[in-house]
Structures are given as C-alpha cells and as structure tokens.
Amino acid sequence: MLEHGEIHLSHVEDSKSLTATALREKYPSTYTSWRNMKQRRKAGAIIDPRLEAFSDFLALVGPRPSRDHTLDRIDPRNPTYAPKLVRWLDAKGQANNRQTTIILEVDGQAKPLAVWAEVTGQRPDTLRSRHAKGWSDHEVLSGRKSAQVGNPWTAHPWPPDPRKSYLAEQAYQRLGDRGELRIDYYIRAIKQQIEQIRWRREGLYDPCSGDSPPREWLELGRELERYFAKMDDLWEQRALVYEAIKVWPKPESWAGPSRFRRKDEY
Known part of the structure; x- marks a missing residue:
C-alpha cells in the first residue's frame, strides 16, 4: 500500500x-518525520509525551500526505510538538508561511530549504550556513564545494572576521597538539x-517536569544547533583537507603549532 497520494x-x-x-x-516517511522531530530536542524542542511512541504519533497526527510535506509547528515561537500544535505543511504552504524562506533548486526541483533538509537528512542550520557563504544550490545540498583546498598544511578554518581569525590562530599555536592540523584542532x-553548553543546560531545566522552559x-539550545551546523561544515572541510594531503607533500619542518618547532627553524 502506498503511503502517499491517498487518504489513509x-x-x-x-x-x-x-x-x-x-x-x-x-x-516509512512518516516514521522519518517522527524521528527527526525527536532529534530536535537537541535544539531545545519539547516533545509531548503523547507523541513519544510512533504508533501514537501516527494515530494523533496522521500519515505524512506526501514527500513535499514536513511537520510544522503552527506557532514557531512555541517549542512544543504536541497534538493540535503541529501540522503537515507542503512546500507552498511553508513558502507562504515564512517570508524569509530560502528556496533551493536542484535538477529542476525547487523546494524550501527546510524540505530539502528533511529529504536529505541534514540539519536546516547546516544548509543555511552553506547558503549564507554563497555556495550554489547544488553545493548546499551535496555538502561539497567545487573549489579544492590549497596548501593543507597552512589552510585554516578560522572565522572570516580578522580579529576572530587572529585569536583562533593564536589559540591554535598555544593549545594545539604536536602534528595537529588546524582543522583538527578547531573540531x-x-x-x-x-559539551560545556550541554553541561550548562542540564542544570537549568528538566524537560520531563511539564513546566515551560526558561529563556536561557x-x-x-539554539546555540547548540548552530554549533552542530558548524561541526557539519568543519567535517566537510576536513575531508577536503585530507584529500589535498594525498597530493601535497608535507614540509620537512612542519610539526603543527609553532611551539613544537626547533629554535633553528624560526
């Protein structure tokens, strides 16, 4: 029996x-949406106990109407996923519901970024981060830039802001391990x-208490989601760096952070 295209x-x-x-x-696709919903706890979402089991979710929310539909909170300001607080919304509905919706077009298919995120199993913030960097729609979804890394031994993943980049480089020189690439140190x-943010959150609120979560x-949770998206990008950069290492000879004097070099190498 087909899951989409008919009323169950x-x-x-x-x-x-x-x-x-x-x-x-x-x-299967309804199950995927339910599983993705539960994973959003990492970003501060609250899951109503009535939706914890997939069987209950299916009975209360209903099957996903089509692959163009995603689970949507009716009030984006409310972090709770609960019956009557969520709905299935198609791409057109999402575009109408959010003026800032990013539309990505790949192979002739144009869908909102949130829909592509669910279809490809990636975090929306990860896709937004790539899009903000000027990546093409295809690169945003594939997670790989067309351009290759230059010298992997000197390449760095630091933020574009000059001051932040300087501070990150100084931290690497002071705290990086012997033979550690900048990308590995940054990860x-x-x-x-x-881990620090997770530790701070644990002492602030118990999701099982039934109380409204505090703003902090x-x-x-939103900060965690940004870091998760950043980690996705860093792992992709790391893959490119290690591909470049295969064809870029390692300098004889290279040892990672400068404090591990011999004095006669300065």
Missing part, C-alpha cells in the same frame, strides 16, 4: 494492531564548546 482511513487501526516494525515499513575546540535554556 485505517491509520488509527494500524497504529493499534500493527507491530512497530510493520508500522515503520508501512509508513576539537568546538566539541569542547558543545532555549537560547542555549
């Missing part, structure tokens, strides 16, 4: 009678930032 009058009965595996196989530093907890 039996989805409520299915939710009660079919096993979890059978439901997942019969409603390690961002991971530490993510939500803001930290």
